[in-house]
Amino acid sequence: MSGEAKRSASVLACQPEGEGLPAHVAIIMDGNGRWAAQRGLPRLEGHRRGVEAIRRAVRAAGDLGIQYLTVYSFSAENWRRPAQEVSDLMGLLKRFVRHDLADLHRNNIRVRIIGERQGLSPDIGMLLDEAEQLTRSNTGLTLVIAFNYGGRQEIVQAMRELARQVKAGTLDPEAIDMETVERALDTQGIPDPDLVIRTSGEQRISNFLTWQTAYSEFVFIPDFWPDFDEATFRAALAEYRRRDRRFGGLSARTG
Ligand code: IPE
Ligand code: IPE
Ligand code: MG
Secondary structure, three states, X not given: OOHHHHHHHHHHHHOHHHOOOOOEEEEEOOOHHHHHHHOOOOHHHHHHHHHHHHHHHHHHHHHHOOOEEEEEEEEOOHHHOOHHHHHHHHHHHHHHHXXXXXXXXXXXXXXXXXXXXXXXXXXXXXXXXHHHHHHOOOOXXXXXXXXXXXXXXXXXXXXXXXXXXXXXXXXXXXXXXXXXXXXXXXXXXXXXXXXXXXXXXXXXXOOOOOOOOOXXXXXXXXXXXXXXXXXXXXHHHHHHHHOOOOOOOOOOOOO
16 A cells, blocks of 8 residues: 555544544644753744644544544744744745645645734745635635734634724624624635644743634643644544543533
């Protein structure tokens, strides 16, 4: 059996009819710096190995039949890091899009970017637009890249947009409901994450998908992000499957 076929067969054996599979998995990819420090390497090396872990995660998500994968790549607060590290992270994003976009497209992956475009250099803005435009009609996995993203900032932007519509007379304040707000968020059209995974042992949300994670399940993994692989992903999915999601109601399992 080829490596590819073997992987698919083992996926099927573990996932009968994809039962209990989250439609949307969002990942806080944390621990690149500590991974590098442990090895006496520069932080940039940890970030480089982190990009390889993203490729593994995208491949695994596609194989497993997950519909949406969101990766937190750069937060609105990450500008607080030293200028050199910020510039390294911008460089890695550019390289990732330039190098991987054709592959993503070939694999029928649709790319969406969430986060604030203003404040990014024009060449990055153009690359992000290109990634979204090229893949917009693809029907496989949707890869959502959260870049220069902050959950609170996203809500503020949405509030501004709704306020503009009210001012223009096109929106009745009394008609604002949760769907109205959702349509004004960067994630419009994307279902809320069922599962949020954070690596590196930290147990916080760090301004990620503030609105959208109201009822998400959280799985915290001690491994640093560069060590994330398909086995780690499967273990997180197995943990998710053991959860009992009640959404404020009563258990579907025990009544
Ligand atoms: C995650 O790794 C990558 C980004 C936040 C961009 P970190 O760079 O946060 O690594 P640690 O948390 O310092 O180990
Ligand atoms: C969260 O990680 C942001 C990303 C993974 C892009 P951080 O490393 O920036 O989070 P804090 O500062 O430890 O909360
Ligand atoms: Mg970190």
